[in-house]
Amino acid sequence: MSSDTGSAxxxxxxxxxxxxxxxxxxxxxxxxxxxxxxxxxxxxxxQRHIEAGEELVNVPTSTLLTEDSLPANLKSKxxxxxxxxxxxxxxxxxxxxLKQYKEWAATWPTPNDFRECMPMLWPQSLRTRMHVRDSGKxxxxxxxxxxxxxxxxxxxxVMFREAVGPGLLRKQEIKFQKDLETVQQVLPGISLESYRKxxxxxxxxxxxxxxxxxxxxxxxxxxxxxxTANRAYEPGEEVFVSYGSHSNDFLLVEYGFVLxxxxxxxxxxxxxxxxxxxxxxxxxxxxxxVGYLGNYTLTSDGVCHRTQVAIRGLILDDxxxxxxxxxxxxxxERDEAQANEFIATKVLQVYNWEAEEALQALKRVDxxxxxVQKGIMMKRWxxxxxxxxxxHRNYASLPI
Ligand SMILES: C[S@@+](CC[C@H](N)C(=O)[O-])C[C@H]1O[C@@H](n2cnc3c(N)ncnc32)[C@H](O)[C@@H]1O
Numbered sequence: 001m002s003s004d005t006g007s008a009x010x011x012x013x014x015x016x017x018x019x020x021x022x023x024x025x026x027x028x029x030x031x032x033x034x035x036x037x038x039x040x041x042x043x044x045x046x047q048r049h050i051e052a053g054e055e056l057v058n059v060p061t062s063t064l065l066t067e068d069s070l071p072a073n074l075k076s077k078x079x080x081x082x083x084x085x086x087x088x089x090x091x092x093x094x095x096x097x098l099k100q101y102k103e104w105a106a107t108w109p110t111p112n113d114f115r116e117c118m119p120m121l122w123p124q125s126l127r128t129r130m131h132v133r134d135s136g137k138x139x140x141x142x143x144x145x146x147x148x149x150x151x152x153x154x155x156x157x158v159m160f161r162e163a164v165g166p167g168l169l170r171k172q173e174i175k176f177q178k179d180l181e182t183v184q185q186v187l188p189g190i191s192l193e194s195y196r197k198x199x200x201x202x203x204x205x206x207x208x209x210x211x212x213x214x215x216x217x218x219x220x221x222x223x224x225x226x227x228t229a230n231r232a233y234e235p236g237e238e239v240f241v242s243y244g245s246h247s248n249d250f251l252l253v254e255y256g257f258v259l260x261x262x263x264x265x266x267x268x269x270x271x272x273x274x275x276x277x278x279x280x281x282x283x284x285x286x287x288x289x290v291g292y293l294g295n296y297t298l299t300s301d302g303v304c305h306r307t308q309v310a311i312r313g314l315i316l317d318d319x320x321x322x323x324x325x326x327x328x329x330x331x332x333e334r335d336e337a338q339a340n341e342f343i344a345t346k347v348l349q350v351y352n353w354e355a356e357e358a359l360q361a362l363k364r365v366d367x368x369x370x371x372v373q374k375g376i377m378m379k380r381w382x383x384x385x386x387x388x389x390x391x392h393r394n395y396a397s398l399p400i
Pocket of ligand 1 (some may be wrong): 039040041042043107108109117207208209210211212254255256257258259
């Protein structure tokens with residue numbers, strides 16, 4: 001499930017039975033149906049012309065599978081378990097209450113679907129590689145920096161690894177591991193594979209909508225969950241909702257796919273600023289005092305304003321720095337050129353080098369069992385490289 005250019009065909013019989021079952025639970029479905037979409041499993045398509053503002057799906061809140069719908073004797077067994085953990089324990093268990101979701105469960109992703117798309121389940125050969133440098137061999141990440149743990153291969157960053165916090169994947173793994181340990185103490189027989197089918201709340205039928213960076217309107221209260229058309233749709237067209245304003249790195253770690261076109265996409269560039277800016281106490285304090293410490297990002301349009309401030313902290317004297325922060329800068333071409341030079345060489349060239357290296361290393365991965373995973377990762381690195389190269393045009397006259 002890796003792209004947003006899929007084509008639709010009718011869903012298999014499981015989905016017909018699930019649609020009928022959803023109707024029996026009180027779910028109203030209007031003008032849309034489940035369909036199989038290449039590269040993203042199932043999805044929802046328009047059955048007929050749909051007008052903007054039409055209600056497409058209405059799900060009674062009482063039919064959602066949430067913490068509240070779990071058996072009391074399951075919940076009472078656990079303290080400090082996340083909702084994800086509780087739901088996963090229920091789905092992995094043999095509680096008789098599970099039987100009522102039989103038609104729904106037949107449409108859930110298989111363990112193999114998870115193995116293919118969720119980085120948490122990818123083998124080490126796709127996560128880490130050894131990088132040889134004059135002074136030795138380093139284990140570095142093949143995952144994009146936002147996802148991995150700061151294990152960059154670039155020489156300017158190797159010595160600052162410790163300063164880089166855990167990436168999105170590591171944070172997810174820490175949470176997962178903590179929940180799993182709690183669950184295994186209480187239910188020692190639980191299988192890891194079934195437990196991994198993780199969730200927060202499950203919403204019958206509406207969960208079939210795939211994500212786009214802009215989608216239908218979703219409203220939710222104590223009574224119902226409704227999806228309303230944000231624009232007109234033609235028959236056969238896929239109808240999306242938005243899971244949130246997420247970057248592709250986040251979508252990859254949490255949902256197992258990246259969008260081809262994502263207006264919310266960015267990459268964090270904190271790490272690349274560590275050697276020159278963030279590793280120096282006085283610079284950190286200076287930025288902290290004005291509220292500009294951390295959260296530095298890059299999009300195809302260039303670095304964010306916070307990054308510009310961080311770099312000005314390095315190249316301007318205190319007086320000019322304060323003026324810059326307050327938007328009263330005395331524009332000086334030399335300062336601008338110095339900042340551009342810093343961005344082009346210290347941020348973008350470093351990141352571009354990392355992307356090229358990771359792509360080369362990924363090309364060499366020839367394990368036949370992980371070609372889908374490799375494809376997703378290469379796609380993400382190519383996106384990152386393109387983002388860097390487009391941004392670079394703003395700061396240098398020659399291409400990277
Ligand atoms: C809520 S489900 C949507 C229904 C799902 N496609 C299915 O077959 O059951 C979310 C999952 O669908 C897939 N997905 C959603 N939007 C996608 C997209 N734009 N491109 C690729 N996969 C997508 C991802 O695997 C994601 O974890």
